[in-house]
Amino acid sequence: MKIKTLIVDDEPHAIEVIESHISNFSELDIVAKCSNAIEAFKILQQTKVDLIFLDIKMPGLTGTDFIRNLKNPPKVIFTTAFENYALEGFDLNAIDYLLKPIGFDRFLKAIEKLFTLQKANYQKISLVEKPAEQKTDTFLYLRVERKMVKVNVSDIYWIESLKDYIKVVLKDKVLISKQMISVIEDLLPEDKFVRIHRSFIVSLSKVESFHSYSVELLGKEIPIGRNYKAACHKRLREL
Incomplete structure (x- = not known):
């Protein structure tokens, strides 16, 4: 609307x-x-x-x-x-x-x-009027080259820090945006994403497998940082 x-x-x-x-x-x-x-x-x-x-x-x-x-x-x-x-x-x-x-x-x-x-107000209405039917999809805007690109967070597999930029990996494409990973972390829903390394945030629902030192998404192995290991493993075991 x-x-x-x-x-x-x-x-x-x-x-x-x-x-x-x-x-x-x-x-x-x-x-x-x-x-x-x-x-x-x-x-x-x-x-x-x-x-x-x-x-x-x-x-x-x-x-x-x-x-x-x-x-x-x-x-x-x-x-x-x-x-x-x-x-x-x-x-x-x-x-x-x-x-x-x-x-x-x-x-x-x-x-x-x-x-x-807007999203918060919509969700409140949905919970009251159609609690079993309505679903909302969170999105954010990324500045890619010279335009703003709308990205549904449900399409994100992982985000990688590249100094002053981030690489946002979707199933069929990769977006590069000038943004700090800490800023994008604050914008993502906490129940759907986890920071596993100072350079990586992953979508919990997209994790295919994991062990002590890495997770796998889209066939790629992504490292788990030492300082993030305990919290990361706790979140993954809750899935």
Whole structure:
């Protein structure tokens, strides 16, 4: 389902930057762009909006005052050049608070927070309405060359650290992304993956065999680090 998105900013260049970043995510659909809170209010009366990228310091009415006066505000990611509004922004339950100029790496973190929240809300609904039928598949985005690639975690066999990069091994392809393995480890579901070495994370469900010093996936033997052995063996025996 598309996330209907509104961009509100009195700086045309700021709108262009956000619009460019959004273009990397097919889940986000920009329904409107405007330059002030009054225009934004009119749009909300006429159009369904799930998410607002909202500047704070704008002529007339600030972004924070605008959100505070909405009865049922959409999700909000604040965008501003001023750090001193951060506390006020988070008090309004903003998903994130982005400081201009907004680089893509920082923008990506905000979107990951959004997707995590969306998934959590969806799972809550599923548990109440269809506990036996609904299944959700966790995914993450990896920056591969110059584009963002969506990867279902259920398709991952293992992840290998290559200094400042990671190699993500799927059944039929390998993705190389500029990312630290510790960062990707935090994004993976703990019940489905295990760190077996400072350079390797493996999918528990994809392990074909193991012994004291290695595991095997896709016919490849991957070493178990000395410092990870006890925890790794415990997780594998629980399968």
